[in-house]
Amino acid sequence: MLLTALGVTARLGGADVLRGVGITVAPGEVHGLVGPNGSGKTTLLRCCYRALEPSAGAVLVGGEDVRRMRRRSLAGLVGASTQEPPALGGLTVHESVRLGRTALRGWLEPMDGEDERIVDDAVAQVGLTGFAERDVTALSGGERQRVSIARALAQRPRVLLLDEPTNHLDLRHQLTVLELLRALAADGMAVVVTLHDLRWAVEYCDALTVLDIGEVRASGQPGDVLTPALLADVFGVDGAVRDGGGRRLLDVRGLAEGGARLDGDGTVMEAGL
Numbered sequence: 001m002l003l004t005a006l007g008v009t010a011r012l013g014g015a016d017v018l019r020g021v022g023i024t025v026a027p028g029e030v031h032g033l034v035g036p037n038g039s040g041k042t043t044l045l046r047c048c049y050r051a052l053e054p055s056a057g058a059v060l061v062g063g064e065d066v067r068r069m070r071r072r073s074l075a076g077l078v079g080a081s082t083q084e085p086p087a088l089g090g091l092t093v094h095e096s097v098r099l100g101r102t103a104l105r106g107w108l109e110p111m112d113g114e115d116e117r118i119v120d121d122a123v124a125q126v127g128l129t130g131f132a133e134r135d136v137t138a139l140s141g142g143e144r145q146r147v148s149i150a151r152a153l154a155q156r157p158r159v160l161l162l163d164e165p166t167n168h169l170d171l172r173h174q175l176t177v178l179e180l181l182r183a184l185a186a187d188g189m190a191v192v193v194t195l196h197d198l199r200w201a202v203e204y205c206d207a208l209t210v211l212d213i214g215e216v217r218a219s220g221q222p223g224d225v226l227t228p229a230l231l232a233d234v235f236g237v238d239g240a241v242r243d244g245g246g247r248r249l250l251d252v253r254g255l256a257e258g259g260a261r262l263d264g265d266g267t268v269m270e271a272g273l
């Protein structure tokens, strides 16, 4: 396995928001993390790229505990695109993506032609070549999201972690990103992606892990995991995975009976789609 999380418990604001969570991701696999709002998906990703230290358990990449790795070694192995990509004013798209290479080289080591080619490739992979010289603060939310993905790609990582990469994207760009993930996996990358749209999770992921209130509810192939009972219980929707002529598809018929969960203060929570 390229990425393994073992019994990860994470504490935030005095509470365990992840409890004993494990995932394994092989090279060539697109692994989807799904679950309702607040179930711990982002927190698990943060543990995987060492933005947060688990209070128990460990994350291994290539068999090595990420806590023991030097920052630059980790940057060469794990690239991450976060949900709220920072827009650094005064940087162009190209310069912002270049930061992915800087993470590997350090500030003082000059870039060479190979680095520049990798940056150009990453910008092209997310379809932003025409915006390369534009200031990132002058981009739309979706374009910024793609800059963040390109920056992670510029690290040429073996493990790519993406937090809601299709957020803010129009339908065409959602599909472009999802197809890109498949292509990266076909080249041997291990990809972990959080997705709220379960239909994309079913179609584009080889395996899914369902988190619910900080714990793993199910893990495995999408069709085995997203049973009608689990869809109703965890996501509050009436749905089923079916074979659509060689393609896995998820049909959602609506809210499950009693599917709209009430929050503590009585607010009706949206179902997980």
Ligand SMILES: Nc1ncnc2c1ncn2[C@@H]1O[C@H](COP(=O)(O)OP(=O)(O)OP(=O)(O)O)[C@@H](O)[C@H]1O
Pocket: 012, 013, 014, 017, 035, 036, 037, 038, 039, 040, 041, 042, 043, 044
């Ligand atoms: N800095 C923090 N301090 C305290 N609690 C936090 C903090 N960050 C997140 N949490 C809580 O941890 C839990 C898990 O949050 P997390 O962001 O991992 O969920 P998520 O599954 O990614 O949610 P979403 O689908 O809404 O993005 C939530 O209950 C959240 O309120």
